[in-house]
Amino acid sequence: MSTPSGPVSAFLEQKLLATLNDKKLVLWLDAEGTYTAFVDELRKRLEARRFPVPVLAFRGSFLELMLALENEGTPLDKPLLLVHVPGYNNLPSQQSPSSVRGTPLLELYSSAHLFQQNLVSLVSDAANGRRPLADIEAFVAAPGLSLASADAWLADSGAPAVDTHAESISRLSAPELVNRLTGTDAANLQEVQSALRAHAETLFGTDAEWFKFVPELTEGVIAWILCVEFVHDLRRPPRHPALARLKDLPEKTVQRCQQEAARLRQQQQEQYRTWALGVESWLRDPENTEPKDLGRIDTFQFEALTIYRGAVQALADGDYAQALRWVEAHEASQGFWVRQEVPRQWAWTLVGDAARLGVALQGAPRPLERVTGLEEAVQCYTEAAAPVDLAHRHFEQRHAALYGPLLPELTALDQAFERLRFAWADWANQLARDFARVCHEHGALPPPELRQRNLFDQAVLPLLGQDEKVALFLLDALRFEMALELRDELLGGGVQVDLRARLAELPTVTSVGMNVLAPIERDGRLTPILKDGRFTGFRTRESSVTRPDDRVKAMGTRLAGKDPVHLSLAEVGELSAATLKNKVRRASLVVVHGTEIDQAGESDFGVRIFGSLIRDIAAARHQLELAGVQQFVFTSDHGFLLQRGVRTQQGFGSRGQADRRYVLSDTERTDTGHLCVPLSALHYEAPGFLVFREDTAEYDAGRPPGSFTHGGNSLQERVIPVLHVSRKRAAADTGLRFALECEPASAAMGVQRLKVRVVPARRSGQAPLDFASSQPVDVMMRVADGSDVRMVVKDVVGAEAVVQPTGFRLRPGTGEWAEVYFVLEGAVNDRLPIELALSGDPAMKVSPATTYPVSYVPVARKEPEAREPVAEAAPAPAPVVPPAPPPRTAGGWGETLGDPDAGRVFDHLQQFGSVNEAELVQLLGHPRKARAFAARFDTFRDKLTFDVQVVITADGKRYQRL
Template identity: 25%
Template sequence: MDSLYDYIAKKLAEEVTKRGVVIWYDAGTEFAPFIAELRGGPRTGEAVPVTLYGKVVRLAEYAGSMFEVRFAVEPYVREDSPEPAVIYLPGCDRDTGGSVLMELERAGMHWEPRLAQLAKELLLKRHTIGVVDSMVAADRRLSYEDFRKIAADEGAGSASVLKSIFARSHGDDTVLADWLADDSRDSEIAGKSATGELIALVQSWLGLRLPGDGHPSKLRSITLRYVLAGEFRADLSCASPPALDGVPVPPTPDADRAVRELAVLLRSGHAQVYPALADLVERELGLSSAAIPAEALGTIDTFRFEERVLLKHCGDLVADGRFEAALTLVSQRADCYWLHVDVARKAQWEAIRRMAELGQVAIRVGAEIKAANGDVGAWFGRYTAAGGWHRLDQAQRRLEAWITELDDVQEQPLAVVRRAYEDTCHRMADRFTKALAGSGWAVPRALHQTRVFSEVVASQPKPVAYLLVDAMRFEMGLELAERLPDKSEVSVRPAVGALPSITPVGMAALQPGAAASFSLADKGGRLGAQIDGTFLADRAARGRFAKARIPDLVDLALNDVLSLPVSRLTKKVEGAQVVIVRSQEIDHAGENGFAFHARQVMDTVIDNLARAIRRLANAGIRHAVVTADHGHLFFATDRDESMRIDAPGGDTVDLHRRCWVGRGGANPPGTVRISAATLGYTSDLDLVFPAGAGVFKAGGDLAFHHGGPSLQELVIPVVTVRAPAPVEASSATAPVAVEGAPNEVTNRIFTVTLALGGQHQLLPEVAEEVVVRPVLIADGQQVGVVGMVVDAKFDVAAQRVRLEPGQRCTLAFRLVDDAVGSLRIVVQDPETDAELYRSPSDIPVRLGVS
């Protein structure tokens, strides 16, 4: 069998089949023996029929006259159904300008193969590139007959031993990757005397000369350093560090390209072992201590230390106030290999991203505050508008909630953005308070808190749920709206809270009758509100008052709505016209000095409110109004001494860190005094507030404050919801598969893998994407949220993950309630609340156990 002849004939037949006419230029007459064998007789000057790989083709050969060749073939190619033809031109270079065969070339194609290249292609089917290169080295002048003998193994030896050892590897690059990643075949390579072939392969493929007497394990170490250092060096935008001086540089562009491609193949094809291989080379070369500027590191991240250097650099950018540059860098590194290896590292990048976002918003809002005039309505509008100043508070809340779960946070950039936030809040509070005072302590045309019941709740179709959330800021109400099903009819409007912005006043202002008669009062030295002569100082008094004025009222705690089975909840609210749902979680955590816990709680309160609205809809209460008694200021730490103000003294009825209520006393510097009568109250009391974001020396070490007239404290959300009718979960609803769930939760952040299951998994090409809401549930309440998602789109505000068919993604859950003993992972359909997945059993929570 003449394998070389057959291979060339096959290649030529493929070209003829594609284009019909092939003009074959053979400048070195290398293929003359092949043509003679193909012709099978003497040349005649005619276009003779030949059999080419089982197909009849006309063959015309050049013998000094291009016109002769053209005339010979024209009768066969100018017909309506032209015959396939090969025009062989030995000793001719192609003339791209005025060849008499140009028309034929345009109708067909020109072909300029090299004998050595075709021979190599054939030989590589049986041998590695190193062996083939030694057979057909450039300095060997081999003829067609020589190549034919080599291909027939006449003097060429047997087929590749290395390929037989790596029988499952496809291609020489895969052989090298499999060898570098796994030492289990070393003894077989040495025992079968394939080391020389391996050395030849490395040299031919990568351009690296290995010692001829090395064991495969030693050769592996040298080659691995060469490959990873080569990729790393090529990705740098600065001079190589001295640590790489002992590692050869790929000698040619082809070798450099092969080195890069092999490094990529190691990461993609051997993901389980690549981190250990890279860490080994990093230690051997001492790269983690090399003085390499972070800006000079490329985009590939060959080694683990690169990601850590770049994260530190990103933190430095934030600390320097270069927030846009930091956000750009975070975005560029989102798909860094090492962040897929260690999702906990991605949490660090997410922390930096949130820091940079807060810093960026603080700069923008600060500039707008500086340019703002004294129109209190304009201040109110700028804070509550879409994309308005409330985004500053939202960015701060998201950052503070996120970093509570991290053991290691870059302190300097965090301190910078916290200071930026606090300074911006202070300037905002100071100037807004002045604008508010200048307008007579009223915001024209704005909905006042005392009119929420009469103008909003009373006008809703019955039954209606009235959710009263203690200390929910305006921005949290907006986020709540985003977490409700898309089919819900939702509106959010701002309202101005009653002063002082404390619970006894704000909750009373939300009662029926407050629009007609509302005042501040004290009874026996106790501060409260008064409606129609009724003094309301606490929740019990407000509850009795509401029940007396609202027919068929049902009063529930948020926990009741979340924990009761739907059947019992339905019975509980049956016949009700108004269902009051009380939530005190935010204020309770903040007021009791649990700043760390309060940050954790805030996100889950939003989710639990959304969950409660959906459960109430399933129980027959499809209309809801959600509002708050007041908002809050919440800083990372307690106010320092420069922000602490002496209390006014005098006859003190009530003292909070952000307000004083009483009679007489002094006006400490940095405060503003207002009489209760000026606020429209029938009272002789005075109120004193810090003008900015300062606090009275009222005891305690709270970072959570309310009571004052800042936008964050005074502006409350009024969320009106018409939930869609309950929908039975369809049997066709896409199931999801959750893998990698922990046997027990020992860290607040843990990961699972999520993918579509069922038909979506079996037939991904015809399936559609599915949007899901993954949560952590304990005793009916949400106790954790998704913090990050890798390899899928994630809407952080709505807490929705968009799953693509055939794609797996990694979820990083964030547990926010340390007190739970166990939990379950639940994946819901956000439109119907149907459960697409629930952990088959409770997962114990043992934080701090590893």
Template identity: 25%
Template sequence: MHALHDYVAKQLADKIKSRRVVVWYDERGEFRPFVDEVRGGPRAASEPVTVGVAGIKASLAEYAGSLFELRAVVEPLVSGDTPDSVIIYVPGIARDRRASVLMEQEKAGTTWEPQLKQLAKNVLLQKYTLGVVDEMLPFDRKVSYEDLARAAAGNAGAEPPSILKSIFHDARGNDGLLTAWLVSDARDAEIVSKEATRELIKLVKARLGLDLAADSPLSKLRAIVLRYVLAGEFRLDLSCDAPASLDSVAKPPTKDEESAVRELARRLRTGHADTYAALADRVEEELGLKNAKLPSGALGAIDTFRFEERALLRHAGDLISNGKFGEALALVANREQSFWLDRDVSRKAQWEASRRMAELGNVAMEVRKAVNMTSGDPAAWLDAYVSKDGWFRLDQAQRRLEAWVANLDEEPEERPLGVVRRAHEDTCHAMAEGFTKALVKAGWTVPGALHQTRVWSEIVADKPKPVAYFLVDAMRYEMGVELAERLPKTSEVSVRAAVGALPSITPIGMAALQPGASASFSVVEQGGKLGARIDDSFLPDLASRKKHAAARVPKLVDLALDELLSLQPSKLTKKLDGAQVVVVRSQEIDHAGETGFTFQARQVMDTVIDNLARAIRKLAATGIEHAVVSADHGHLFFANDRDESMRTDAPGGNTVELHRRCWIGRGGSTPPGCVRVTASALGYASDLEFVFPAVSGVFRAGGDLAFHHGGPSLQELVVPVLTVRTRARESAPPSAGPIAASALPDVVTNRIFSVTFTFGGRQMMLDATDIQVRPLLVAAGRQVGAVGMAVDAQFDRASGCVRLEPNSPVTVAFLLNDEDVVSLRVVVQDPATDAELYRSPNDIPVRLGV
């Protein structure tokens, strides 16, 4: 036999295997020679005959003028519960889809209506390129089964086998061949020497509909085809008129050829990414598209050229600037997997900044609307702030944006950033104004709320011992919620809100968290110093508070967060041996904010949350499973210094202390926009008076006024109280497979850099599943950076975890949050156990700005 017979037989055999009964309509009688080949000669009788088709035995029944006779002939073969394998061949008539005499047989089995030219084309494409096949099988020329059989067999008179296929022997199909030619001129000399240029031109015409001049050099032909393909995809993706510079580039004439252009462009991007970038840049330059005046919203879903990504990012900025935050979020979501972004972490970082800007704007508008509709006592305001989807999300979105922007080498566009910052500030202003009015009206009490002075007596003291007590300076409520999300899923965690003591400054808030504060607590002046008094103890500073706690709590160990993280596990265990309460102090947030380094403070805030989670897990490994985390106060934090209009003159009088958000003293005046309250009204045994800005303004107190606290806003006064139980676990890596890292930097020169991780290897089981991991940056036992983005993977922004599929590389972008480190390691942890699944083999030097 021959290749065409074998191919047709294989298609027919598949039908028989699938349905047993095949009703084969051959309206033009094209396949009669094939049926004669199967039968072994001309038809000799009306009864069915047994034949072999590609190794399958079947009964062949043929139409000879009467469909009723044909149905009667095959009835005995198909009437049983399991019909025989039967081919019912019906040449010369068309199938009647509504009233076929053979309808019963068609429903019981299947119908087949093949086209001879199409089947022959499939066979011929195994030997020839598309252009040659189209010449052999022109649309308007009638060819017989015998003609096609000879061509498929390569007999005399047929076209010689494809020269191009022999040159591009490693390419799959016509599109693979064209792609290989477009990305490289390495085989041009062979194409010329073997006289295959004509065949290449035929292929381009047949597949893409593009006419090429046969006398042009291959380099010119390649440039023409590249422009045609890339400009074609770009034009097809536009929802507006194409720029005039594309008028000189031909258009694909048919829908099929448009699809071919799209497919070839896709293959270039996905299979030859590095080369594609250079080719696309060259075509973009040739067509002058950088300067094209196109509506950004009309650029479509595919970024063929680099300029599109930048134009769309500007469009996202314009949407944000005009308050269309939802539209901006949708645009960013649609572009997360753009070719250009996946290859350039710095550009992806700019899009991530736009996403965070749009999220902040969106939340600010939602919260502002809710604030305007809120009334009632302070408890109603507190509930609105701390509920599951409460107003604290505004603070969270703002911190995430500012932390991200602080790590960018190039800040986002000024206008959209300014718009969302203003939206945030305006909403904070409205929240502070409404909550302060409610506090004044309620006599400065929040009915039913947990007060900060009861945290020790009602929560810490009741915990099984040993227990860790984390005192985090300036951690606001939203940061506590995020800390809970970053703890292992196996931890038992609860978060509740406590109302801080006024004024919301460190000496007062930290004293309120001390033992005995629930029974006796006042804010007083003694010896010219401001502090809290618990019973007979005056607590103006850290030293006095440590002395007070040590006297009241037996077997207490007090250490700083940095010290805890830096200690080796064995030394930490020894230090904590016999301890009943371990006080862990963190001053990083307040220190960075108060020292006036606004930029550094924005970076530090995220790092502190990660390091607190790390410390809790580290203590659990030593046997201290229970922990309570709280704060002395929260904070208001803006990107820039307060405008002059937001600054207020101090009350004067007898000033004991002046802070940005509170005046403590006696007498003086109450400036416009401020509220005054006596210490006795707050329940303190003192003659002091306090004056606070009623909204989000500040006193003229010197220093950087971007970060401040001391007042009665929700952000300053509401602090988180986390109770955590983290059982110690074996730190053993999973047996599913190893994690490998590639593209590790030799030196870290930017705060944002990428690393590629691959989970698994050749030894992986075939049924291996994905795993969730936590990649991070570590230096001297501390976490100094985390993942900010991931390419081709699920990324949980709250927990910092990335999902890795077996043997699928995933690129993550790290954010370095501590600029003072001299070197770091890249670490991948199991988030459930803290077990290290990967650690970079050497310290990586950090030289920012190099």
């Protein structure tokens, strides 16, 4: 295919071909007949088979054109077709006699893609990046503009120049020009400065007026690029007078500036930081931005700070949707400035989880308001309210891991989080009251298909009749929203899941819920064992059921074959694959008891590990599947209320008479705000009444309230999951094994760091495999000696890396390192080793060759109580006296180091102790000198008589004398 004669024509042809490839059938309305000669030339090239697309043209006869269209056939026959119609427009026929709608081409007009091209726009776009904007504007404004004259004019711009330097510079692309400017010392640019400036005007639109404002060439070009990106991301007109005209730049010029700004952030991070802070020093105050003014790109640091403060304020104001929009915009932009400050990343993560919880609360304000029965209440909870509880747990898990004194705007965050917690508490209280109303009206005992006592016979026994092995997981305190997360963990790879809900028996305590999971009911009735006003189990005709072994034995009475195999969740994870397979080989039913969730919750650190425990359950299912189990049922004895920061206690009778969430009474109670249920109404063979609060508060049970509680009648406590998992085809062990690699890294702001990656394991005599697995793996982190010191994983940075409460998730085989941020907490002052292990292969362990300090945290640590009176202020501690500055050198550091600029900086540090980036620019008089100092900083450190540390703060980099 031959090329058109001129550069503008070539640009037009490429635009036409792109439109044809996208739209197939194109109708070109050329109202002024500007392009008739161009189209005739295309037709000649078509006849000579030098143009790839059929071209038809109206040249005075619609009949000829219609016949030509018939000869071309349908668009199916000719997938690409261009029809040129000069002298006509697409205005309504009543408004213009030249409307194509009043011609025989109306049907073509209705089905084809309409193409129209303004000549001024065409020439401007074609010349953009090849001629200065001022030259382009002057040319298109001159009389007699035509396609031919534009071709000739733009072709002249490529004519050889006399100055060979200017010629070579004029051929640089935008990245090449910027690299030349940023990678060359200013003194070496003097000889070609005029050529560089001229080419910058061509590519980026800079002009003489801008260089009067920012005279230095490199600084001026970089500042222009950053300001163009800033102005076109701004949601209002810029206020700084030097930026107003940047809004009118052509689109292609703007895109070129945006691309270069993004490239500089990615490839020259340290230099970009200094450039941006230099521009920000004169831009920030005139702009005086508010969060609503800013777009999705944080060109300057003050934008990132403004958006963050706006998101925190939106949380505090209860405007969760707006906070979430800013969070999502931040996540999409992968903010440059936030990545420079790890605690700010954690803060953004917390704000995001808080905003998602707030949005969930506002999306389901009162799920049970119009509910008229227990079945409907359960359905409304699982569909509308359980996702709110899931979001609440996720927020509290993240808060437990990331919250600390390093978070920016900590006071404002505390206020926002307090408001959010109270909002959830109000929502949960209303939900509990609405459910209590339903129970008042319809009773607390659901129909048989929703009863916990019928679960074994209705959900497990039918699976045992299919000649397949079944594993029944009895998981203490696995509430329904946790099963939602577990379900999502198990989805994929041919796995089929079915999640349903039932109502736990009352009261929602382990001694009731766990024991009724065994088939002990008779004619729908239960005989509880009561001791000292507490439920301890149930009695059948043959025996008592109070312990795990009793439950398994009761289940065995329903089986025709071998007794069930009884394992703990920990055993399934610890046993080797061969041992586990041998244990379950002859059994049709495997009963797995897991108490880890309840134990973690009762010890008041459950939110730190709930997510990890859910993944342990998923890993146990996988291990059993490899051992030959085909069907799985996951259920629990009860749920729980998670009330961090909003706990309240109410008295009932004498102190200690009540349990935390219920009272077993000999007499009926009609106290306001309480639900009284006769044991007989629950089909219990026992006298007495159960009394529950209608809200989520605890009774005064003689001990401080905890953040994890159960026993009551709230839906969080009563709705339990019944998750059935199967696979069409049994899973096979692929034999693929992975190995862990780790490298220690220096601590940052009191947080430990470790580089980790997961690679395919090398077998004996085999070369290492080199591929990435499609399935991620979970890596657990823990203290190696198994002490009471806790591992708290705060964040993980890396491609596709996801933080988890006691570890993280990585995609193996990519070869990329992930950076893990963590701390050790405990009541010791020591340094301890840590170890990492694969969740699915606990034998695969690795330990870094170093130890890590333990942050001292007392064992008896209590959560802060909500709405408590402020305690009397403690005496102020004695002021900390900073270390005296080291003795000054004679003649100053400039003479010692042989560098006057560096000398001024270190003299300042010696006298005052610190200097930030903005002060550094002011001290040295120019951003370029500040960049030069930063680049040479490490070469000076060994010559100093004191240590200097570089700290990343909210205001940028700070040099701190130690």
